[in-house]
Amino acid sequence: MEVLLSAEDRRFRDEIRDFILRQRPLAFLDKARRRVPFSPDDHRLWQRMLNDAGYGAPAWPVEQGGCGWSPLRQMLFAEELLLHDCPRQSPYGLAMVGPIIMAFGSEAQKRHYLPRIRSADDWWCQGYSERQAGSDLASLATSARLGADGYYTVNGHKIWTSTAHEANMMFALVRTDNTGPRQQGITFLLIPMDTPGLTVRPLRTLDGNRTINEVFFDDVRVPEANRVGEAGKGWTYSNALLQNERLLIADIPRSKKRIARIKTLAATTHRGGRALAEDVGFMRRVALLEADLEVLQMGMLRYLSELQAGRAPGPEVALLKIRGSEIGQALNALLLEAAGRSALPYAPSDHGVDAYPDEFDDYRGIVEHHLFYRASTIYGGATEILKSVIAKRVLGV
Amino acid sequence: MYWGFDVAYSVADLTPSDEARMLADSVARFVDDRYSHPDWRAIVDGEPGYCQARWQQMADLGWTGLAIAEVDGGYGGQLAELLQVVEGLGRGLATEPLVSTAVIGADLIAQCGGPARAILPRVAQGELRLALADEEAEGRGGAEGLATVARDQGGRWHLAGRKWLVPDAPHADQLIVSARIQGVEAEDAACALFLVPVAHPGVEITVVRSFDRRRLGQVLMTGVELDQQSLLALPPHGAALIARARARLLAAYAAEGLGLAQRVLELTRTYLSAREQFGSRLSGFQVLQHRLVDLFIAVEELRTVARMAMIACELADQRMLGAARIKLIQLLPMVGRQAIQLHGGMGMSDEYPLGDCMKRLEAIALSCGPIEQVLDHFRAAVSAIDQVAPPTP
Numbered sequence: 190m191e192v193l194l195s196a197e198d199r200r201f202r203d204e205i206r207d208f209i210l211r212q213r214p215l216a217f218l219d220k221a222r223r224r225v226p227f228s229p230d231d232h233r234l235w236q237r238m239l240n241d242a243g244y245g246a247p248a249w250p251v252e253q254g255g256c257g258w259s260p261l262r263q264m265l266f267a268e269e270l271l272l273h274d275c276p277r278q279s280p281y282g283l284a285m286v287g288p289i290i291m292a293f294g295s296e297a298q299k300r301h302y303l304p305r306i307r308s309a310d311d312w313w314c315q316g317y318s319e320r321q322a323g324s325d326l327a328s329l330a331t332s333a334r335l336g337a338d339g340y341y342t343v344n345g346h347k348i349w350t351s352t353a354h355e356a357n358m359m360f361a362l363v364r365t366d367n368t369g370p371r372q373q374g375i376t377f378l379l380i381p382m383d384t385p386g387l388t389v390r391p392l393r394t395l396d397g398n399r400t401i402n403e404v405f406f407d408d409v410r411v412p413e414a415n416r417v418g419e420a421g422k423g424w425t426y427s428n429a430l431l432q433n434e435r436l437l438i439a440d441i442p443r444s445k446k447r448i449a450r451i452k453t454l455a456a457t458t459h460r461g462g463r464a465l466a467e468d469v470g471f472m473r474r475v476a477l478l479e480a481d482l483e484v485l486q487m488g489m490l491r492y493l494s495e496l497q498a499g500r501a502p503g504p505e506v507a508l509l510k511i512r513g514s515e516i517g518q519a520l521n522a523l524l525l526e527a528a529g530r531s532a533l534p535y536a537p538s539d540h541g542v543d544a545y546p547d548e549f550d551d552y553r554g555i556v557e558h559h560l561f562y563r564a565s566t567i568y569g570g571a572t573e574i575l576k577s578v579i580a581k582r583v584l585g586v
Numbered sequence: 587m588y589w590g591f592d593v594a595y596s597v598a599d600l601t602p603s604d605e606a607r608m609l610a611d612s613v614a615r616f617v618d619d620r621y622s623h624p625d626w627r628a629i630v631d632g633e634p635g636y637c638q639a640r641w642q643q644m645a646d647l648g649w650t651g652l653a654i655a656e657v658d659g660g661y662g663g664q665l666a667e668l669l670q671v672v673e674g675l676g677r678g679l680a681t682e683p684l685v686s687t688a689v690i691g692a693d694l695i696a697q698c699g700g701p702a703r704a705i706l707p708r709v710a711q712g713e714l715r716l717a718l719a720d721e722e723a724e725g726r727g728g729a730e731g732l733a734t735v736a737r738d739q740g741g742r743w744h745l746a747g748r749k750w751l752v753p754d755a756p757h758a759d760q761l762i763v764s765a766r767i768q769g770v771e772a773e774d775a776a777c778a779l780f781l782v783p784v785a786h787p788g789v790e791i792t793v794v795r796s797f798d799r800r801r802l803g804q805v806l807m808t809g810v811e812l813d814q815q816s817l818l819a820l821p822p823h824g825a826a827l828i829a830r831a832r833a834r835l836l837a838a839y840a841a842e843g844l845g846l847a848q849r850v851l852e853l854t855r856t857y858l859s860a861r862e863q864f865g866s867r868l869s870g871f872q873v874l875q876h877r878l879v880d881l882f883i884a885v886e887e888l889r890t891v892a893r894m895a896m897i898a899c900e901l902a903d904q905r906m907l908g909a910a911r912i913k914l915i916q917l918l919p920m921v922g923r924q925a926i927q928l929h930g931g932m933g934m935s936d937e938y939p940l941g942d943c944m945k946r947l948e949a950i951a952l953s954c955g956p957i958e959q960v961l962d963h964f965r966a967a968v969s970a971i972d973q974v975a976p977p978t979p
Contacts, residue, residue: 192901193597261597452972473961476912480964483909488890491600498598508883576879577872584855584882586869 221274236309245307281313282306293418316361333363353402377423397537439513514565613674645712659707676842683754691716717758719749729777729825736765755803777824798949833899908964922947
């Protein structure tokens with residue numbers, strides 16, 4: 190990739206790197222070194238710091254307080270954050286609800302919410318999935334009835350809601366009409382998490398941590414002013430911006446770090462008195478994935494360049510997410526293999542730093558990431574769903 | 587300096603320009619208009635194994651001289667444009683020796699300079715066809731471990747050795763032959779290049795037919811006596827030039843493979859949409875849809891690989907070249923085999939064009955390998971870069 194960056198883009202990256210190295214709190218470095226996950230407070234603090242420096246919303250237009258950067262620069266920025274051990278920016282406000290408010294929200298909503306997303310005064314979660322509406326999202330049933338008093342009354346149950354326990358706001362798809370085609374009765378609501386009748390319950394994932402939740406709505410009252418756009422258009426709004434999301438969830442920087450970690454581990458891990466790094470068979474398998482990743486990144490740049498040339502790529506960009514998650518999972522599996530039985534000792538991060546035995550510090554996080562990352566081929570459009578979308582909309586079969 | 591470091595590339599170069607797209611379209615029309623699959627069969631199975639008239643048309647369209655400098659009688663175009671032609675011809679399974687002649691041969695002659703450059707106008711006109719004879723048995727080649735020897739005897743060169751499965755050698759008028767200079771010990775310092783007419787006394791070419799219906803040549807050279815004019819490059823330039831040629835060949839394989847893979851995808855999509863079993867179209871079965879999408883993803887990746895290989899070979903970027911080579915070895919056979927499976931019994935018929943596409947894809951992948959060696963070269967290139975800029979784990 191290096192050779193394709195212009196002098197200006199390299200200079201841009203140097204500025205970003207310089208900012209990160211000067212401003213990054215020491216605590217981040219320490220956590221990264223010990224492989225301790227960042228806390229919600231870390232995420233909010235960092236978002237505030239980025240915003241104060243003018244980097245709060247890389248993808249947003251300048252009029253909305255964003256950086257107005259090209260997709261390439263957004264990518265470089267995200268990569269620098271991750272490679273230099275900073276929290277990544279939360280996508281829920283910046284990449285998901287923000288652009289929807291920008292495109293379809295009222296002036297009052299834009300004035301109120303957009304600055305608060307950038308400054309981390311609001312922390313958002315996404316209320317889409319339900320037990321009976323996962324991949325088949327259009328069958329969602331959580332209902333919202335508009336009363337004469339100008340309030341919606343929401344009843345129902347959302348599930349797999351990431352960071353609901355940390356967020357103060359939820360953007361939700363709710364059913365306001367049961368009569369027509371199911372996609373047309375869905376409305377987009379902004380719901381404060383402290384509204385009476387709203388309950389959040391943890392749903393621990395395979396890694397044993399609390400990342401996702403169940404959210405129950407029991408006569409939750411939401412003012413009509415919190416509806417984005419028109420009633421019944423929620424499905425259209427939420428789909429309008431899906432493609433952008435899929436361009437950037439190929440998880441390339443994270444996979445680069447995984448490769449670096451495999452190599453470090455291979456150099457220090459011994460099998461029968463010989464370093465794993467000397468095992469040509471193992472290292473060739475690493476190389477195969479490294480080549481995959483190299484081509485994936487070039488593919489992403491190729492789509493970005495099409496976008497910049499004014500030829501927006503179509504639903505085929507979903508293949509970046511398909512391949513990116515496959516490669517990430519395969520790398521996790523190699524890390525697991527490199528660790529061998531040393532991966533067996535385990536304690537989830539939620540149990541505290543000290544719950545995991547120091548003696549196995551070299552392997553901290555490997556199993557945790559492996560287990561949680563199985564979700565990557567399921568969330569944000571399961572691989573099979575994305576393939577069906579490509580089959581129908583790109584190949585026309 | 588034999589590498590084109592003066593060329594700058596940017597992210598925008600990952601997609602073909604509008605002009606390049608138009609060129610690709612015209613090549614596709616050329617291929618479609620010229621002959622049907624039975625005609626193609628008759629040509630490749632007959633003599634000389636490609637169509638002389640078509641070769642002349644290609645030359646008349648300016649393709650043989652596309653990347654030859656104007657002072658040498660060509661059009662002064664870029665490798666990127668030439669590769670668009672290769673992609674289009676690849677789609678049509680063309681066996682005319684354009685890659686050997688225009689992508690590899692003409693470039694080597696131009697890079698070497700000297701008296702041999704005088705033949706370039708005739709190459710541009712389509713009057714002369716070239717082939718690179720580097721590889722030898724037992725995996726020798728790429729300027730390494732060469733057993734072909736050149737002796738300097740009183741101002742004349744004596745060449746002896748055997749070159750192995752040389753692509754297009756039976757179609758060529760002149761061979762570019764790599765040989766080690768006798769008496770020089772160091773491997774990389776020993777490789778020289780010679781221009782050898784196929785009709786020269788002492789050169790014997792045995793034609794070998796490959797499963798993809800191409801003609802390869804076993805080139806035997808015994809007591810081939812050449813004058814100084816035939817010397818193209820001395821060490822250490824010989825090895826660098828061979829590396830350059832191999833990189834360009836990789837870019838050509840990537841372009842050809844992409845052209846073929848697109849055709850295979852279209853054939854398969856059309857077939858699944860038309861064929862009915864169990865009372866419904868095959869394209870309605872989800873498992874087949876998903877396998878078709880796997881094929882589509884491979885084609886999209888090949889699109890990336892083709893541009894990557896083109897840029898990498900202009901910049902001599904070993905890491906990108908390595909990654910491209912690895913992906914070609916994996917993706918090209920996958921595309922062919924997947925398409926055969928999706929065609930079911932129809933795919934097994936030798937009359938249907940799909941099989942010929944599949945065989946060519948397999949042959950290209952074999953010519954890019956062997957995978958273990960490629961992976962080890964890639965690892966070496968990556969670790970050289972990692973040492974300059976260590977990644978943070």
